[in-house]
Amino acid sequence: MKNIYDFLKNLKNEKRVKECQLLIVNDDRQAQIASDIVAYLGFKSFVLSDFRANFGDDLLSFSTELQDITKVLNSYYNYKKQDKILISPIRTISYALPKEKCFDSFTINFADTIKIDEFKSKLYNWGYYFVDIVTSEGEVSIRGDIIDICPLGSDLGFRVSLFDDEVESIRKFDIEDQKSLKEEIETFSINPAFLALDEESMGAINEQIETVSSDAFIKDIHSLGFWYLNDLGEYLPNNLSSFITQEALDEIEEVYVFEEKRINKDKFLLTPQIYNSKTYQEIAPANVKEFISFHKEKKITIISGTEAKVKAYDLDLNDKNIKYVFDNYILNLLGNDEVIISLNKEVKKRRKKKVKLVLDELQLNDYVVHEKHGIGQYKGIEPVTVMGAKRDFVIVMYAGDDKLLIPVENIDLIDRYVADGSSYAVVDKLGKGSFAKLKEKVKDRLFAIANDIIKLAAARELVNGIKINTEKKLLEDFPKSAGFDYTKDQKRSIKEIFADLSSGRVMDRLLSGDVGFGKTEVAMNAMLAVVLDGFQALFICPTTLLASQHFHGIQKRFSEFGIKVAKLDGKTSAKEKTSIKKALENGDIQIVIGTHSLLSVKTKDLALVIIDEEHKFGVKQKEKLKQLREDVHIFSMSATPIPRTLNLALSKLKGMSSLLTPPTERLGVRTYVKEFSDKLIKEVVLREKRRGGQLFYVHNNIASIEAKKADIEQIVPGIKIQIIHSQIKPELAEKIIEDFEEKEFDILLATSIVESGLHLPNANSIIIDGADRFGIADLHQLRGRVGRSNKEGFCYYVVEDKKQITDDAVKRLVALESNSYLGSGTALAHQDLEIRGGGNIIGEAQSGHIKQIGYGLYLKMLEDALASLSGDEKAQKKTVDIKLAISAYISDDYIHEDRVRLELYRRLSKASDIQEVYKIEEEMEDRFGKPDIFTKQFIELIIIKILALDKGIQTISSYEMAITFTKADDTKETIKSPSKDDDDIIATTLRYLRK
Structure with missing residues (x-):
């Protein structure tokens, strides 16, 4: 930093600014420091991303850096003054970068004429992705007379409405919820998402991509285009006066170890080095x-x-x-x-916004659960003509090829079937009544569980809790010694815990958050508060490995406060156990971390029990926990998110906190989709070994796992591998994981058993074999095993033969690779995890029941049981059967994409009041233009459904001009419509229901 400042200051004073147009640094962090210096001295700085790809890599997983390089070079070339300096990390600048002629922009103005075919062609050549819904930069969606686009560098999208081919209006819209802002704007500018290529240049690049041998999953301009710019690229040090930092010079050897296709490194060595400042x-x-x-x-x-x-x-x-x-x-x-x-602190990188709109990813042949009929297979939405009127129906297949047709306005009666990873759905038989009996059985069991939860909560309400003083100065200072800034969620959770501890009532709080999101740090604040007030705390973990991990971390953080921390688990010797138990009883030890052996200890002044991964404790251990729970504060932690609705049901009984934002220093996981090859496995393993790391290899088949081990040992001779799966004894599994943590071997070859609960910061590469056979949520979870420290993680989704897998599997895998598939990859994973998390919270091994009815319905029933026992019973869900002879459906002329239509069907069917329907209609008009007649009639059908439910009507049917309403008590009323036209039947029905 001092060298750059001294050097540039001298250049400025001597008016020799042109002598430094390019500043070469080591990495992103140094680039940011250099940028601050350049800007402070009055120059205009342009900072390129640290582009750490190797030549020929599939660049989908580097899309963020590539977009960033495009944005920065675009701005750099468009800035015409002399006082500009380009700052680049050594790895980026050592590749040929696009020339100035690759950058351009054009504007769209109110009243412009747009020729759609030319417009599409231009955006395609400029590297835009064509998608159903625009959720990130570099995407465009063209739906009839509406164009949505999000140019590079923009937080908001732009929505252009056309009248024929003329721009009628331009408005910005929020890519999180797709709603446009009210004010219209006159103009906006579109820059390239990759490069401003013409037809010829695009063709030349594509032609070359076709001829290269690459293991890129999809060979196109987005994955490989950057490597084949040819005469469109240039090595910048050739024509810019440049200077290089000492650190970047030191990095040169590392950059060139496995590389050709970079600029000759001697060029950098010829670059004048920034001298060492004495000033x-x-x-x-x-x-x-x-x-x-x-x-x-x-x-x-x-x-x-x-x-x-x-x-x-x-x-x-x-x-x-x-x-x-x-x-x-x-x-x-x-x-x-x-x-x-x-006086400023380092500003962390902005995280990508999470898309609020989760698209319905119900796929053809997915299993679904119907509330009345049980598990069936979803076969899509089909139009059916009944009595001359066309309507859309959801088709669900049951055992014996029985088919259930569900009107789309009642699509809320089905949910995706989700159970644990190893469960396979068993399709039910229609009309047997066996599903109803099964539901009753599960309901009884759930009432017993809900009853336990409520009784426990009520008993604890009557007990006075230990009042803890949480206002101490030391508690304010403690977060500063963490070595990182707390996230907003962490700060909020600590505030909620402190409010509980100081209230005089017994705390029973559950904190949910992914592994590595800082739950233990939150718990340490509670432990410190208790210990400073003269009390003791116990920290209970399900395994010795976790106990050991927590012990080292907590002991390290508390060492400066003179707090005595001990560990008590299966590995503690008998002599140590006796000594620790005695010290705990005398009050000589303030904190003990351990496994279930802690459930029977005696203490002097116990005020807090922290339970990590509570759902992993068995029923008998739970009973012991309940005895501990009588008068001490209980703080439980879980690594799975809790569904919002269950959160509300449980929050009346216990405090709920959640950590949803990852720590700022966590890096993303670089993800690749590859076809299996010995060369790939060897490369991945050796690269991780070179940086001193270890790997997970997921092979989800116990029968062939030994053979897989032999294969890997043959591919990478001398590599040390251990196997772990569900049939290995728990003690041995724990020993293997401990050895892995101690770096005794290189690869942990496992089934998907490693999906959760492990925090092994030195394992930063994961290979997932047969990735096409995993669900998107499982893939997302497995990827979360790596990248847990400040090292970048690498995840490889490997398939046997890409020609053999379905289009859908390709889409999902590429989605995860580029991290951007309309935002639905992570959102869907989160949805699945939420549902599973809800199952975990109950703490019972309810897998049998869950397998029979699916998590979604299981949780709904649990919420109902909790609400019912808390005296907050919701009215039983009613349905109405509408058999009106009208054509009502969201037409595919209006919304072409099936999955978007499905999502709107689901949202409209779940709407519980008319205002909600009008809001969705307004949003539809905003996003897709004015609804056509059939779509309008479907929206009116939903309003008829809501009004009929309010009036307790069970069936509405029409024949010719007669409309009949049947109530719950089987009384009927028939009225007459002026004609049998759709609009008259709808108007007459609405008039009757509104009177």
Whole structure:
């Protein structure tokens, strides 16, 4: 930092700015520091991403960096002043980058004429993805006379409405919920999503891509185009005066180890190196005010984002000896005649927004659960003509080829069938009544579970809790020693726990959050509060491995406070056990971390019990837990998200907190989809070994897992492998995992048993064999095993033969690879996990019941049982059978994409009041234009359904002009429509229901 500052300052003073147009640094972090220096000195900085791909890699998993490079180069070339400096990490600049002629932009203005075919062709050549719904930069969706597009660098999309081929209106829209903003705008600009290529250039690149041998799953411009720019690319150091930092020079060897196709490294060595500054040194003053007082005679500059921050450091804004710069630069230097101090903290990278709109991913042949008829197979939506009127029906197949037709307005009666990963759905038989009996059986069991939960909660309500003082200064300072900034969720959860602990009532709180999201850090705040007040805490884990992981982490954090922490588990010797138990009883030890052996210890002043992964404890252990629960505070933690509705049901009985945001220093997991080859496996294993890491290899078949081990040993001779799966004894499995953590071997070859609960920061590559046979949620979960430290994780979804797998599997895998498949990959995974998480919270091994009726229905029934026993019983769900001779459906002329129609059918069928329907209609008009007559009639059909339910009507049918309404008590009323036209029948029905 000091070298760059000194060098550029001298250049500026001597007016030799042109002598540095390119600054070459080591990585992203150094690039950010350099950018702050360049901007502070008054130059215009343009920072390229650290592009760490190897030549020929499939670039789908580098799409973020590529988009970033496109954006930055576009801005750089369009900035026409002389005072600009391009800053690049060494790996990025060592490849040929696109020339200036590859960048362009065009505007769309109100009243412009757009020729759709030309427009589509241009956007395709410019690298835009054509999608159903635009949810991220570089995507476009063209639906009849509506164009949605999100250009690179824009947080919002732009929605263009056409009248014939003329632009009638332009509005921005939120890509999270797809709703457009009210104000119309006059114009907006579109830049390339990859490069501004013409037909010829695009053809030349595609032609070359076709001829190369690559293991890219899909060979196209997005995955390989960057490598074959040919005369469209150039090596920038050839024509720019450039300087390189010492760290970047040191990195050169590493960059070139496995590479050809990069610029000759001697070119960098010829680049004048930035000299070592004798004038400046880097500083990190602990007390800014005091530091300044020692250097009064120098020129002092304070950089701060806000005036409030200056006041917080007790500095005088009116002090004439200090120059204040209000900006976000981070620069801390002490020179012979000047001091620069920044009060700003490092700004973390912005995370991608999560899409709120989850598309319905119900696939053909997926299993579904009908509330009355049980498990069947979804066979799509088909139009059926009944009495001359056309309607859409959901087709569900049952045993014996029986077919159930469900009107789309009642699609809310079915849900995707989700059970645990090893469960296979058994299709029910229609009309046998056996599913109703099964539901009754499950209902009785669930009432017993719900009863237990409520009794426990009620008993604890009557007990006075231990009141803990949570206002101590030390508790305020504790988060600062974590070495990272807490997320908003962590801060909120700690606040909620402290409120419970200091309330005088017994705490019973559940914290849910993914592994690595900082649950233990939250728990440590509670432990510290209790210990500082003179009490003790127990931390109970399901396995010795987890106990050991937690013990090391907690002991390290509490060592500076003089708090005694011990570990008690199956591996503790008998002598140690006796000593720890005695010390716990005497009060000599404040915190003990261990497994279920802690359930029977005696303590002196126990105030808090923390239970990690509570659902992993068996029934007998639960009974012991209940005895512990009488008067101490209970804090449970779970790694699966809890469904929102169950959260509401349970929150009346226990406190609920959740961590949904990952820690800021966590890097994403670089994901690849590949066809199996010995070369690939060897490359992946050796690359991870080179950086001192270990690997997971997931092979989900116990019968052939030994053969797979032999295969890998043959591909990579000398590699150490251990196998783990569900048939291995728990003690041995624990020993294997411990050895893996101790780096005794290189590869853990496992079934999908490794999907959750493990935190092994040194294992940062995972290979998933037969990835096409896993669900999207499982793949997402497995990918989460790696990238848990500050090292980048690598995930390889491997398939045997890409020609043999379904289009749907290809879509899902590529979706996960590029992390952007309309935002539905992670959203769907989260949906599945939520449902499974709900099953876990109950803490019972209810897998039998769940397998028979699916998680979704199981949870619905549990919520109903909890609500019923809490005196908050919801009215039994009623349905209405509508047999009106009208054509009512969302037409595929209006919305072409089946999955988008399915999602709207589901949302409309679930709508419980008319205002909600009108809101969805408004959104549909905004996104797809004015509804056609059949779509309008379907929306009116939904309104008829809601009004009929309110009036307790069970059936509405029509024949010719007669419309008959049947109530629950079987009384009927028939009225007459002026004609048998659809609009008259609808209007007459609505009039009757509204009177």
